[in-house]
Amino acid sequence: MNQLTCPDCDLIVEFAPLRAKQRAFCPRCGHLLTHRSFRALERSTAFALAGLLFLVLANIYPFLSFSVSGQEQVMTLLQSSQELYRNGSKVLAFFVLAFIIVIPALIIFSLLLVLIPIILKRRPVIGQQLWARFIFTLGPWSMVEVFILGVLASLTKIASMATIVLGLSFWAYVAFTLCFLISLSALDRYQFWRTILPQQSTPAIAGKSAASQGLSNCHICTLTSTNTQHHCPRCGAILHTRIPNSLQRTVSLLITAMVLYLPANFLPITHTDQFGNVLDSTIMGGVILMWEHGSYPVALIIFIASIMIPTAKLCALTWLSWSVSRQNSQNSKQRTSVYRITEFVGRWSMVDVFVVAILVALIQLGGILTIRPGPAALAFSGVVIITMLAAEAFDPRLIWDKLEENKRDQ
Ligand SMILES: [Zn+2]
Ligand SMILES: [Zn+2]
Numbered sequence: 001m002n003q004l005t006c007p008d009c010d011l012i013v014e015f016a017p018l019r020a021k022q023r024a025f026c027p028r029c030g031h032l033l034t035h036r037s038f039r040a041l042e043r044s045t046a047f048a049l050a051g052l053l054f055l056v057l058a059n060i061y062p063f064l065s066f067s068v069s070g071q072e073q074v075m076t077l078l079q080s081s082q083e084l085y086r087n088g089s090k091v092l093a094f095f096v097l098a099f100i101i102v103i104p105a106l107i108i109f110s111l112l113l114v115l116i117p118i119i120l121k122r123r124p125v126i127g128q129q130l131w132a133r134f135i136f137t138l139g140p141w142s143m144v145e146v147f148i149l150g151v152l153a154s155l156t157k158i159a160s161m162a163t164i165v166l167g168l169s170f171w172a173y174v175a176f177t178l179c180f181l182i183s184l185s186a187l188d189r190y191q192f193w194r195t196i197l198p199q200q201s202t203p204a205i206a207g208k209s210a211a212s213q214g215l216s217n218c219h220i221c222t223l224t225s226t227n228t229q230h231h232c233p234r235c236g237a238i239l240h241t242r243i244p245n246s247l248q249r250t251v252s253l254l255i256t257a258m259v260l261y262l263p264a265n266f267l268p269i270t271h272t273d274q275f276g277n278v279l280d281s282t283i284m285g286g287v288i289l290m291w292e293h294g295s296y297p298v299a300l301i302i303f304i305a306s307i308m309i310p311t312a313k314l315c316a317l318t319w320l321s322w323s324v325s326r327q328n329s330q331n332s333k334q335r336t337s338v339y340r341i342t343e344f345v346g347r348w349s350m351v352d353v354f355v356v357a358i359l360v361a362l363i364q365l366g367g368i369l370t371i372r373p374g375p376a377a378l379a380f381s382g383v384v385i386i387t388m389l390a391a392e393a394f395d396p397r398l399i400w401d402k403l404e405e406n407k408r409d410q
Contacts, residue, residue: 003201004033004190005210005217005224008336010397010404012213012224014206029336029400034190034222041195044186045115048108051179054172055105062167064151066158066362068369075361077101077169080354083361089373095381096357099143099350104180107142110134111183118196129235132196136189136220140388143347143354144177149301150354156298157290157355158363193221199234202226209404211397216241246395250321253390257314260382265307268374270356275367282376283307283352306352306380309345313387316342317394329402336396343391349384353377 001014006026015024018036026033037043058077065074075083080100085093110131117124125131155164201224204213216227221235232239243249268280281289283306290299316338323335356377363371 003204003206003224004222005201005204005215006031006033007217007219007222008340008396009332009400010209010211010217011400012204012206012208012210012215029333031336031340035188036191037186037188040186040188040191041115042119044183045112045119047179047183047186048111048115051176051183052105052108052112054176054179055101055108057172058169058176059101061169061172063169063173064155064167064358064362065165066162067165068162068365071365071368073362073364074167075358077173079361080357083364084357084373087360087372089378092353092357092373092378092381095385096354099141100147100354103138104142104144104176107135107138108180108183110138111187114196124196128196132193133220133235133237135187139184140343140347140392142180143350144173144180146347146350147354148174148177149348150351151358153298153301153351154355154358154362156295158359160293189220190222193223193234197221197234199223209397209400211241211401212404212408242397242401243393243395246393246398247321247325249393250317250390253386253393254314254317254321257310257383257386257390260379260386261310261314264376264380264383267376267379269352269376269380270359270374271372273367273370273372275369280374283380286352302352302355305349309349310383310387313342313346313349313391317387317390320394320399324398327402329406332399332403335399339391339394339396339399346384346388346391349387350381353381353384 002017004013005011006013006029008031009026009029011026011028013026013033018024018034020036020038023035024033025031062074063077065072081093081097084096113125113131114128151170158164202215204210204215204224210217210224214227215224216239217224218232218235218237218239220237221232223232223234225233225239227239227241229239231237265283267282269283269286270281272279272281287299287303290302320335320339356373359371360373363369
């Protein structure tokens, strides 16, 4: 039998070795513990190689071109970040570059460095654990699919006022996104680490929490070991039975995000200069304008991603922190599901920031029409990034601790 500790509720789960296409779920909180797919490592490597090639191509050719009144503007993928930098939004330019090119490239590069020697049965790469840790630590910070949605939303936004041509680089980036997502989805954390560094977890009693048996679960490689160790013996990640000061950190990050939420919504996100007239637009103003112009799908996407998701996320994390601090032992499964949704949807809020990046890079037609980023763009990306950090700082196992305590007392 195999053993795994559920990262969401800390339960030790025992299960028979999986065959291809089988999955194992936590019986208590429903978390997908592991899945096994046919030739997962080979598939992941093949798609990562193809993805790397497409990413290189995406940086060579024009990404989009935009023409209005006889004037044409061509943008490359890199310009989505460069133009923000040139317009004074240096921090925002850095975030965009990191989320759409640097982090995905680092993930693919690390994946290939680790997997190619394994598949070719060669000696592992130097620093194998570190490269493998990169894949899982950086994973949530790659936003390639959110960027594609941002590109589509910005195209719909400007399609009525100009002729847009999708460049070769755009299609290469779409192909890269598909390869990247397929490559990562084939990779199961538990199966991956078991293959590259086979090591048995410390034996434990199934059906009880790891913490109650003096054990800690590694959030990177899934190995369960005694909680007297500071670092995971397999991957070297820092081990802790519960994230230290999880509630305090989550709450302080939430307060910071709430403070930034005000300028993000009340200051302009873009300044549009048309024939000398400057028009400022806030996030909500942009949604209303698009709705009035009949661009209902884009208005809806921006409304959901920029207004509904951040607000719901702030409320959900505040509620979860409050319920844990009150030592509530009710509805633990539902609260864990709320946490999982919060963690999953957070990145999608960046879509409006990417729309701004595309518009700023594309619409630079001198005195005719120019778009510049407004202060809300940085404040809003701050809200998204800080709420993502708050979700990472929140330890969902705290939701189950009171229940465990009650069980022990009975
Ligand atoms: Zn669980
Ligand atoms: Zn580990």
